[in-house]
Amino acid sequence: MEQKDQKLMYRCKIFDVWEDEILLPGGKAITQARIDHKPTVAVVAINDNRELILIKQYRNAVKKTLWEIPAGTVDSLQEAPAVCAQRELAEETGFKAGKLTPLYEGYLLPGYCNEYMYFFLAEDLFPEPLPPDEDEFIELQPVSKTQANHLLQNGDIIDIKTALGIILADRHIKDGI
Template structure:
């Protein structure tokens, strides 16, 4: 039996920040029942896996208020509200977060991050052939550059030192791509 898509009947914005908006609304289910749901809307975003000429991953360590921890991550960020292509966003985030841009970008994957309650859609790129290109980081970011080998990163994912899932996915995709799989 083919699935019938529920229909959104109404929605109301209940909160807006500079990064996302929160909505509450009523959904009409296929069997006629109504359900109240909440969701977050978010601009599309990118994640980049920068690899130095020496084969090192250029990760960043930054504070994440939601989990009250310093996390080891790949560079990532939301697209600007104005006209910005995905590749321009990748280059901007690389320059802001690690002080480099890439002559070579390879798209690895794209998809929703947490579609159960948010429409945030992320594009993953491998970034190689890096060159210096500094842009100031966002005003609320404190970032430390952490160059490590793929082997170290894979071990850190296994032992709980890398706990950000976008980073784990990006590193795994880049590793598989570079190994020719």
């Protein structure tokens, strides 16, 4: 397939929406929309009590308050994902990690979006708060592994990055979370 043309339809702080004209192998041209998204990070933070630090925040796109792990957008191409992970952790929880371990990385919705997410495990937490983003109103909630599994099984955690992050962290840690 070959891209013949592209048109910027919308631009905002973290993504652009494009409409592309694609030439198929048979010669037919089609139009497809795509979202060009900045890279993102997600952080599974474990405190000294071996609890996951979850956050609850309202998400306008789904009109619900969700259980999530700390996450956010890489500010610039110069900001390394690990630096972004520490910043987001500090902004959303008031902690930084003494030990930050990469767990996984990949595309979230490659059918129409190029958002690439880096997952990290944060351990050996120490207080170092940063001011939250002006649009963030976050409630912190440390939960045990049992509580986290209960939230997953009952459908209380409906954010895919959070579910995947918890599963990745649990598999990474020898004795589990």
